Amino acid sequence: MTISDVIDAWNEADPAAIHPTRGISEDAYESSGQNQAALLSTVLPEGSRVVDFGCGDGRVAVPLRALGYDVIGADGSQAMLNRLADRDPSMATVVSDGTDLASVIGKKADAVISLAVLIHHTYEAGERIIEGLRAAVRVNGLLILDWPVADEPQEGGGWIGVTTWSREQQDALCARVGLKRLEVDGMPWPVFRAVKASS
Numbered sequence: 001m002t003i004s005d006v007i008d009a010w011n012e013a014d015p016a017a018i019h020p021t022r023g024i025s026e027d028a029y030e031s032s033g034q035n036q037a038a039l040l041s042t043v044l045p046e047g048s049r050v051v052d053f054g055c056g057d058g059r060v061a062v063p064l065r066a067l068g069y070d071v072i073g074a075d076g077s078q079a080m081l082n083r084l085a086d087r088d089p090s091m092a093t094v095v096s097d098g099t100d101l102a103s104v105i106g107k108k109a110d111a112v113i114s115l116a117v118l119i120h121h122t123y124e125a126g127e128r129i130i131e132g133l134r135a136a137v138r139v140n141g142l143l144i145l146d147w148p149v150a151d152e153p154q155e156g157g158g159w160i161g162v163t164t165w166s167r168e169q170q171d172a173l174c175a176r177v178g179l180k181r182l183e184v185d186g187m188p189w190p191v192f193r194a195v196k197a198s199s
């Protein structure tokens with residue numbers, strides 16, 4: 001699947017597909033976002049400019065903004081951004097597939113977070129998206145990416161599949177685009193600092 005195939009599928013998707021807690025209740029869905037926003041706030045500098053890439057209808061972006069961050073919701077799906085606007089009409093939003101993120105946000109961000117987005121893409125697409133996200137963050141800024149590593153990595157296939165990576169694949173891409181992995185206790189997703197690329 002290409003990047004636009006995945007976005008087209010999400011544009012048509014039932015909002016219940018965004019997170020398993022939505023199958024339980026809307027309260028459970030909101031609590032999951034609040035808990036993850038609180039976790040992210042232990043790492044993100046107070047009040048910083050944060051892009052939630054692949055924000056969906058704002059499960060995490062809305063509570064993160066409520067914590068005082070200057071949040072920009074970015075998604076490739078206009079349908080998702082419309083639902084986000086219903087929940088938080090004054091949040092800044094941009095349509096982006098990741099590869100163009102730097103140009104659509106203008107001023108670079110202090111951080112990009114991206115949860116449950118990279119997992120839905122092939123390696124080739126994932127590389128292009130990571131490159132785009134890195135370009136949207138200022139040097140020394142942070143990227144917190146739901147970007148899972150597995151001993152037996154595989155491409156998920158399909159818009160709701162789960163792609164896993166080898167640590168070697170990730171390290172090579174990080175060196176190429178300028179990402180330094182940080183050791184952060186208690187964070188379920190890898191955290192990277194934007195640095196100069198090694199080559």
Ligand SMILES: C[S@@+](CC[C@H](N)C(=O)[O-])C[C@H]1O[C@@H](n2cnc3c(N)ncnc32)[C@H](O)[C@@H]1O
Binds near residue numbers: 055059
């Ligand atoms: C599983 S939902 C996750 C939403 C949100 N991050 C969360 O954790 O609640 C995936 C979202 O990523 C968006 N998405 C997937 N691939 C994308 C891409 N290449 N560019 C922009 N948005 C993308 C979809 O439109 C959808 O809103």
